[in-house]
Amino acid sequence: MSTKTADPTRTPLFLTDADVEQLSDLPRAIAAIRSAYQAPVDEARNPGRIFADSRREWMRVMPSVPASGRLFGAKSINGSFADGLQVSYLISLFDKDTADLVALVDGNRVTGLRTAATSAVATETLVPRRPLRVGVIGSGFEAHSHITALALVAEFAEISVFSPTPANRERFALQVGEALGIPVIPVATAEEAARGADLVLCAARSRDESPTVRAEWISADATVVSIGSTTPAQRELPAELIARADLVVADGVDEVVRGSGDLIAARAAGVDVDALTVSLNDVLRAERTVDADRGIRIYKSTGSGLQDIVVAEALVDLAQERGVGTRLPVGIVTTRK
Template sequence: MTLFLTDADVRAAFDWADAIAALRSAYAAPPDEARFPPRTMARGDGLWLRTLSGVPGEGGPMGAKLIAASLRHRRASYLIPLFDQESVELTALLDGHSITGFRTAATSALAADLLAPAGPLRVAVIGSGFEAQNHVRALAAIRALSSVTVFSPNPASRTRFTQELADLGMPLNTAESPQAAVDGADLVICAARSRDEQPTLRQVPAGATVVSIGSTLPEQRELATEVIARAQVIVADMVDEVIHDTGDMIAAEKAGVDFAGNVVSLADIVSGRANGRPADPDAIVLYKSVGSATQDLAVAAMCVRRAAELTLGTKLPVTISPVSK
């Protein structure tokens, strides 16, 4: 039977610690680019359909995430089908909306745990929405946070951010500018692009780790070129896409910043094939993410497992039957 999980089912089944553990296992698997090809984007008149697909090497379900979006109407739908690797049966269909936010934040937390200095972290967050809040919750599941300071252009949004995260029981502060937010921070989370696609983060303190998730397409900007130029190590979840398909890196390359030799994959960091933070305590380390099927499938499979344990979801009365070929 095929199990269908609504967005509410996904939220009820989700667990930060389990998600981070699933991602750690997925990224520690031996590298095989054929298993996770680059995402594809079909574009129409104000429409696009993005596909991320993968066949996990550790035997978990294979599948894809489909994102259908209408730019004119500012609407999007997310669908994740999962197939058993042995029987190729359709085992689950999931609303992928919350999984997208959960997997991004959980992967960032995994990267930050490996890249940020040891000990409690002073966190700055640029952005106050769904992704920004998820990142704080994900980080709190894996590291001690001594403080969190948020900047958003809207004061009401900053206040709402602190109210939504009050249950974490940690100091939550607001700042009136990005620079005021990042002063003294060990870890900077960039989770909001400016609407005019001008960089929202222009300076970071020495020794900081920066997590950037808001620039995933060539037309999008989040980080100033000088931030990228200062980074001694740039960790990417999808190296080629981060380098060639994100507006931040495209702008840095056009400005003459030679960063190619500093880029390593997140998989190499997780598996221990490469080192993350340099010995220099003042080094800037950047983790830049565009999202990947590795993340979607690991977190989706975890949600399906927990949903079965918690008797969540709906078993469909019909399904798609495999055929002989």
């Protein structure tokens, strides 16, 4: 504690979930992610997830001090099993120069926004520059947000979508087809969606934590975007597919190879995942070249605090431009040590 304190010169801005929904802007989020990963990314600035767990309550904290931008902070994911599972998300943002609390942001929708934006930045480096046939596994929020984001960085010829619920895949096909102005075909199996596709988007949790695609369904020169296996227990891609891959691009190498069930299973099956996996940061900084026309290229995401912070900063900037959000009546003191 210090007695040399300074009251905030400007109180923090609070963005509700409704504010974030109003402000969500995929092009801005993509630009923020691209800028963040084009700058040096290191473990000291982005130390990974911190867990606290009582088995009844749990907290996951994802801190980051991005090299880009003017803010730093953390997202906390807070859960309780007291009455089923209930979860809340909070992002706190601080000024790099003064350590003042600048904003508090409801992180509920930020996760989906930053995940789709990061997938778009990665996919842009992995797919050829021609109209692509796309296969989508899943028809929920992540599938919708991702296909919208990917359409901003790649050209689509047609999309096939599989969901186990016929009404859901038909609704997805209708909505996405109208939005993008291209053929979107609902299909009866995941195999029909994946076979022959240039780009396969895996955006559906497996009901029994087994892979949602098979290795033999994936074409020899396809790109696979995998976002649904973010914990050691979760599976989305089979080890046989990872063994066939020329390259696995990870948003965070350490967490992907050690924290994703897909890569853990592949290592256990004898795949040299360390040799296969490179960071998105290395790809965007041209420290690792990618042949976008040959070989199977996989993008694996587990998410990171870096993504949350830079996208939340972009939301705060936009909120200030548009006069959106609530200025809190009080803030926290900043102390000089």
